[in-house]
Amino acid sequence: MMKEAIRKSGVLIEALPYIKKFFGKIVVIKYGGAAVDEKGIDRGILRDIMFMHYAGMHPIVVHGGGPFISKMMKKAGLEPKFINGRRYTDEQAVRIIDKALSVINRKIVSELRGMGARAFGLSGRENNLIKVKKMTPGYDLGFVGEVTSVDTTVLKRLVKDNIVPVIYPLGLGRDGKLYNVNADDMASAIAAKLKAEKFVLLTNVMGIMKDKGNPKTLYKTLNSADVQRLINDKAIDSGMIPKAEACSKAIRGGVKKAHILNAGIEHAMLLEIFTDKGIGTEIVN
Ligand SMILES: Nc1ncnc2c1ncn2[C@@H]1O[C@H](COP(=O)(O)OP(=O)(O)O)[C@@H](O)[C@H]1O
């Protein structure tokens, strides 16, 4: 009994230098499609966010909603299509995405509130949070937006009041139209603008792998140049392209460190932030 109690206090003490280091600092957390649906997000992840919040960090949550969006699109007779990890989005799809993401958003906000945090949900279109233009990567993605500017006034106010912002990625174009924004892109733009201490991307794989089918080939640490080379060599493809680019961009924009972690590993975020164990891929300068 006594031994167990001492061991437990050891765990708390081990976390102290990290709690001190990150006290008052902003962490942008992107929670991926695969594990988010109409039922919200994993409670374990929410608890990690709560822990960070009460340890004095300022988590800002950005979420996607991949499978739920695809489900709603199919219901409406639309076939989901991805090109290089970004969803082809026609005008009808934007409306469906807006609806699906707002359902998920409300769910996450109410769960966080239920756990005892103050949380506030918004999309990129509100409070001029982001402005976008049509993304033109050399092929047509329809109404997919590239972030052109970020106004963090509302986020700073929320954070100052100890309210956790929960954001879903849609943005208005100069043409007054609504655009779908990849959640990785959106989270990266926000993290860079706020010069966040950390940028964490939770997804359905351990991180970036040399051979995506083999977890043993996981990269522990990469820099922007490595990431670009892996994309050119096609070792990184599909959904990992926007994710890897999001990390590089955030780092170049002044974020200290970016992490890609497996949301399926219990307390992946706490392990990464509050212990000396690195578990996923970290992207550094
Ligand atoms: N080199 C790689 N290492 C790891 N995953 C990769 C790699 N290249 C492509 N992927 C794919 O990227 C996917 C993650 O992106 P995505 O499906 O968009 O997830 P999310 O919903 O979290 O954004 C993985 O499931 C994996 O299939």
Ligand SMILES: [Mg+2]
């Ligand atoms: Mg994705």
